[in-house]
Amino acid sequence: MNLRSAATLVWSAGPAQLAGFLLVLIGSAGLPVVSAVLLRDTLDAIAAGRTALGPIVGVALAGVAAWAATPVRAYLVLELDRRAGIVARDRLYEAVGAQPGLSRLEDPGYLNRLSVAATSGVRAPVDIVVGTADVVQAGLLAAGFVMTLTAVSPVLSAVVLAASAPAVAGQLAMSRRRIRLLTETAGAARREMFFESLLTEAQAAVELRLFGLTGFFRGRMLAERRRADGHRRQVDRRDLVVQTGLGVLAALIGGAGLIWAAAQPGLSAGDVALTVAAIAAVQSGLAGCVSAAARLHTELGAYRHWRSVVDEPRPPSAGNHACPPLRQALEVRDLWFRYTPDGPWVLRGVDLRIEAGTSTGVVGANGAGKSTLVKLLCGMYEPTRGSITWDGVDLRAYDVDTVRRRMGAVFQTFMSYDLTAAENIGIGDLPALGDRVRVEQAARLADVDPAIRRLPDGYDTLLSRLYDDEGGAGAYLSGGQWQRIAVARALMRSTADVLVLDEPSSGLDPEAEGRLNARIHGLRDGRTSVLISHRLSALRDADQIVVLEAGEIVERGRHAELDAAGGRYATLFRTQAAGYLPA
Numbered sequence: 206m207n208l209r210s211a212a213t214l215v216w217s218a219g220p221a222q223l224a225g226f227l228l229v230l231i232g233s234a235g236l237p238v239v240s241a242v243l244l245r246d247t248l249d250a251i252a253a254g255r256t257a258l259g260p261i262v263g264v265a266l267a268g269v270a271a272w273a274a275t276p277v278r279a280y281l282v283l284e285l286d287r288r289a290g291i292v293a294r295d296r297l298y299e300a301v302g303a304q305p306g307l308s309r310l311e312d313p314g315y316l317n318r319l320s321v322a323a324t325s326g327v328r329a330p331v332d333i334v335v336g337t338a339d340v341v342q343a344g345l346l347a348a349g350f351v352m353t354l355t356a357v358s359p360v361l362s363a364v365v366l367a368a369s370a371p372a373v374a375g376q377l378a379m380s381r382r383r384i385r386l387l388t389e390t391a392g393a394a395r396r397e398m399f400f401e402s403l404l405t406e407a408q409a410a411v412e413l414r415l416f417g418l419t420g421f422f423r424g425r426m427l428a429e430r431r432r433a434d435g436h437r438r439q440v441d442r443r444d445l446v447v448q449t450g451l452g453v454l455a456a457l458i459g460g461a462g463l464i465w466a467a468a469q470p471g472l473s474a475g476d477v478a479l480t481v482a483a484i485a486a487v488q489s490g491l492a493g494c495v496s497a498a499a500r501l502h503t504e505l506g507a508y509r510h511w512r513s514v515v516d517e518p519r520p521p522s523a524g525n526h527a528c529p530p531l532r533q534a535l536e537v538r539d540l541w542f543r544y545t546p547d548g549p550w551v552l553r554g555v556d557l558r559i560e561a562g563t564s565t566g567v568v569g570a571n572g573a574g575k576s577t578l579v580k581l582l583c584g585m586y587e588p589t590r591g592s593i594t595w596d597g598v599d600l601r602a603y604d605v606d607t608v609r610r611r612m613g614a615v616f617q618t619f620m621s622y623d624l625t626a627a628e629n630i631g632i633g634d635l636p637a638l639g640d641r642v643r644v645e646q647a648a649r650l651a652d653v654d655p656a657i658r659r660l661p662d663g664y665d666t667l668l669s670r671l672y673d674d675e676g677g678a679g680a681y682l683s684g685g686q687w688q689r690i691a692v693a694r695a696l697m698r699s700t701a702d703v704l705v706l707d708e709p710s711s712g713l714d715p716e717a718e719g720r721l722n723a724r725i726h727g728l729r730d731g732r733t734s735v736l737i738s739h740r741l742s743a744l745r746d747a748d749q750i751v752v753l754e755a756g757e758i759v760e761r762g763r764h765a766e767l768d769a770a771g772g773r774y775a776t777l778f779r780t781q782a783a784g785y786l787p788a
């Protein structure tokens with residue numbers, strides 16, 4: 206099953222290369238016979254006094270082919286590895302990207318499998334094909350030796366064959382341990398990589414140097430490496446014991462064979478030597494075959510991890526219907542949510558109706574659940590209980606990609622991509638990536654157009670200085686400028702049905718924040734929008750404001766109503782306003 210699937214993948218990636226590889230394989234197996242026949246013809250022709258040009262040329266060509274077979278085979282395997290590697294990576298990351306939400310990417314078990322799949326799994330298909338060829342080749346060789354020994358002594362042959370059973374069992378057990386090792390060390394390997402990235406990335410360098418943390422994180426990185434090495438060492442030691450045991454067994458059988466042969470009355474010294482040599486050849490042939498099979502078994506294990514990620518079915522609740530434009534309302538009904546089955550409730554019975562064409566502001570203390578709520582609205586997680594409906598239809602009934610296409614969003618944890626300024630904005634609406642007019646319009650709305658124009662290559666400036674192989678000077682932006690870029694990216698979808706803005710102005714200077722708020726206000730006018738902000742002035746004009754506290758909505762209404770009610774919102778608003786008044 207896995208063997209066929211791996212072979213199909215390799216065939217789809219490089220049919221000509223795979224055909225060439227098999228041809229070389231078969232050719233090199235038959236080459237010694239062809240050479241022997243041609244040599245015989247040459248010698249016969251010479252002995253008979255005939256011209257032997259044909260067979261001589263044949264022998265020469267067979268010699269060249271025999272010489273070229275190894276490098277040609279190596280080249281074809283490398284080429285297959287490159288091609289199949291691309292297909293395997295493409296399918297792996299396609300499967301990861303097809304995960305509809307964030308839950309899987311926050312699941313350590315899934316991340317461990319993914320890490321094995323991304324390292325060993327993507328290389329496995331070619332290793333499996335080559336490994337199968339190795340097993341067949343080693344098997345044929347061993348079978349030849351067994352036949353030779355059987356001709357000398359069928360009993361001895363049966364004994365040597367029977368004695369190879371522990372080798373098979375031992376090698377398979379070793380292979381299973383190696384497969385287990387891959388998953389056991391995946392967590393440590395991921396942590397090691399994390400610490401390694403901290404030590405090498407410029408973003409972390411400021412804090413690491415400021416707080417003198419480089420030695421601390423280097424220690425952590427090496428501790429993870431030692432932890433994984435500890436597991437590896439254990440497995441290596443057990444392998445050493447098994448291998449030594451198998452060696453002792455082979456030596457005992459060889460010795461027993463020698464004693465048996467010497468005790469036979471009819472055997473000459475030459476026959477005894479031949480018997481011992483035949484036993485040794487069978488043993489080494491079988492050992493080669495078994496260890497090739499064990500390697501193949503390990504590769505199949507790595508490939509299973511790759512398949513477990515690639516073939517993972519989409520969650521059953523992911524619907525297929527395309528999400529239509531929002532006409533009436535987006536409604537949250539008795540929504541309960543927690544990130545893990547045994548974790549604390551983050552949202553507790555939230556009811557919220559967001560009428561189409563209106564603006565909703567969400568307010569609350571740190572950790573109240575505001576970002577979680579909007580992530581659920583965007584289909585990043587599924588409600589643990591309750592529902593979110595789009596014009597009365599449960600959001601889960603729709604293909605989640607089509608829901609997201611109806612949304613424009615900027616989140617607190619926005620991304621900075623090592624792409625050009627135009628691309629950083631344009632990817633907000635991929636089909637319009639090359640539409641410079643729309644990109645510039647979004648940049649103007651987000652108030653970042655003048656900053657981009659000042660860059661060395663304007664909109665075509667790479668927003669990173671970490672690459673020097675594509676020509677052109679890269680540039681770095683400030684935190685606030687990056688935030689405006691992220692807002693511009695969201696505004697590429699300014700015609701989206703729902704605009705979600707999670708703290709879009711937190712890093713902006715007061716003037717920029719004022720301008721951005723005014724623009725967002727203009728954009729939100731008549732459009733469905735949800736805006737989270739700790740700066741309550743940005744929410745004053747929202748059609749409704751909800752106050753979240755520990756996952757529950759404790760107040761809702763317009764600014765004037767909430768202010769007049771003198772509750773939580775009013776307290777927050779007045780506290781903020783007081784901060785701007787003279788003491």
Ligand SMILES: Nc1ncnc2c1ncn2[C@@H]1O[C@H](COP(=O)(O)OP(=O)(O)OP(=O)(O)O)[C@@H](O)[C@H]1O
Binds near residue numbers: 551575578
């Ligand atoms: N991915 C996650 N996995 C587990 N718990 C999470 C995750 N993200 C957030 N939480 C928890 O959920 C709670 C609510 O977080 P959330 O980010 O929604 O708060 P918030 O109201 O947006 O806060 P802030 O104002 O600080 O942005 C917090 O207690 C947080 O620890």
